[in-house]
Amino acid sequence: MLTSEDDILLTAQAWKQAGRQVAIATVVETWGSAPRPVGSHLVIDEGGSFLGSVSGGCVEGEVVTEAQDVIEDGKPRMLEFGVADETAWRAGFSCGGRIKVYVERVD
Amino acid sequence: MRLDLLAALNAERAARRPCVLVTDLAAGTQRLVHAHEIAADPLAGALENQIHLGKSGLVHQDGRDWFLSVQIPPSRLIAIGAVHISQALAPIAKLIDLDIVIVDPRTAFASLERFPDVPLIAEWPEVALPPLGLDRFTAMVALCHDPRIDDPALAAALASECFYIGALGSRKTHAKRLERLRGQGFGDAELAKIHAPIGLDIGAVSPAEIAVSIIGELVSARRQKPLRAAAEVAA
Structure with a gap:
C-alpha cells in the first residue's frame, strides 16, 4: 500500500502517544535525480520499525540506524547521501542524486 | 520536534x-506558523512563496538556514453525480492521493452498491456543499447532465477558490448552461473558469476513458503547468 505523507506524521504522533520512542527523518535538500521530494518523511521507532521513505528505499537502512542514536541522545543530526559518498554507494544510492536528511527526536 | x-x-x-x-x-x-500568522512572520515572503508552490524547502535568511516544512491539505475532488463516470473516477482519484466525495440527491444513483468504498452524500448540492467548504485545494466536476443538480454546484464552485471546475456536456449544452449562469449574475471572466467540454481532448469514449481525460486535466491544473502544446504556442 502507498502511504501518503499524512499517514506518516499521524503515525509519528500515534507512536509517541502510545509510549514509543520516535524519530522523524525529513528530506531537506536534494540535488540531481533524487527519488523523493524535499519534505518527504520517514518515521522510526526505537525498535527500528519505520514507515514512509526518504529515498525510495536506497538509504532508509542507514537513516534508521542513525535514528537510533538520535533517539538515544536527543540531538538532531543532518545526514548527507550521494554517489560520491562511499556509505551511500554501499547503500545502493546509485541513481546519481544527492540528498540531505534531517533526523530529529519527537519529545 | 515537540509532540505538542x-x-x-x-x-x-x-x-x-x-x-x-x-x-x-x-x-x-522549531515553531509552527498557522495560515493566519504568515503575514506577520519574519519569514513571511519565503513562507508565502513555499505555500504557493505547495513545496517544502530550505531558505537562507538572516545568516541562518531555515527548513520550511509546508503542509497543505490533500487535494479533494467533489464529483456532482453518482454516475458511471464517477464510478471510474473514484479508483483513479485514490491512486493519485485525491480525496473524492460524490454528491447526488438521487438515491437510486447514490447507492452503496454502486459506490462501496467512496464517501457519498445523497443530498442536493445546496445542502451537501456548505459543510464541505470549497477551498483552493478542492476541485469540482459536474457530471449529472441535470441542470437542477449541476447548476447550483457550479455556482458554488465559481463563488469559491476551487482550483479546477469541470462540467460534462457538449458545446451546445454548455452554451445553454453559460446562459443560465449569466442569468444568475456570473460574468464571462468567472464563467471562463469552467473547463467544458470537460477533460483533455484525447478522444475519450468510454466512461473510464472520460475519467482519465478529466483526471489528466485536473492534474495539470493542480500542478499549475500549462500543457506543452499550449506553452509552445504562447512562446
Missing part, C-alpha cells in the same frame, strides 16, 4: 488549513 507541535500540525491538516513547520537547522529549534 506535531499534534498541532496534524490538527491543522485534519481541518484542511495550510501551515508551515519552521526549523532553525543550526539550533534545532
Whole structure:
C-alpha cells in the first residue's frame, strides 16, 4: 500500500502517544535525480520499525540506524547521501542524486 | 520536534488549513506558523512563496538556514453525480492521493452498491456543499447532465477558490448552461473558469476513458503547468 505523507506524521504522533520512542527523518535538500521530494518523511521507532521513505528505499537502512542514536541522545543530526559518498554507494544510492536528511527526536 | 507541535500540525491538516513547520537547522529549534500568522512572520515572503508552490524547502535568511516544512491539505475532488463516470473516477482519484466525495440527491444513483468504498452524500448540492467548504485545494466536476443538480454546484464552485471546475456536456449544452449562469449574475471572466467540454481532448469514449481525460486535466491544473502544446504556442 502507498502511504501518503499524512499517514506518516499521524503515525509519528500515534507512536509517541502510545509510549514509543520516535524519530522523524525529513528530506531537506536534494540535488540531481533524487527519488523523493524535499519534505518527504520517514518515521522510526526505537525498535527500528519505520514507515514512509526518504529515498525510495536506497538509504532508509542507514537513516534508521542513525535514528537510533538520535533517539538515544536527543540531538538532531543532518545526514548527507550521494554517489560520491562511499556509505551511500554501499547503500545502493546509485541513481546519481544527492540528498540531505534531517533526523530529529519527537519529545 | 515537540509532540505538542506535531499534534498541532496534524490538527491543522485534519481541518484542511495550510501551515508551515519552521526549523532553525543550526539550533534545532522549531515553531509552527498557522495560515493566519504568515503575514506577520519574519519569514513571511519565503513562507508565502513555499505555500504557493505547495513545496517544502530550505531558505537562507538572516545568516541562518531555515527548513520550511509546508503542509497543505490533500487535494479533494467533489464529483456532482453518482454516475458511471464517477464510478471510474473514484479508483483513479485514490491512486493519485485525491480525496473524492460524490454528491447526488438521487438515491437510486447514490447507492452503496454502486459506490462501496467512496464517501457519498445523497443530498442536493445546496445542502451537501456548505459543510464541505470549497477551498483552493478542492476541485469540482459536474457530471449529472441535470441542470437542477449541476447548476447550483457550479455556482458554488465559481463563488469559491476551487482550483479546477469541470462540467460534462457538449458545446451546445454548455452554451445553454453559460446562459443560465449569466442569468444568475456570473460574468464571462468567472464563467471562463469552467473547463467544458470537460477533460483533455484525447478522444475519450468510454466512461473510464472520460475519467482519465478529466483526471489528466485536473492534474495539470493542480500542478499549475500549462500543457506543452499550449506553452509552445504562447512562446
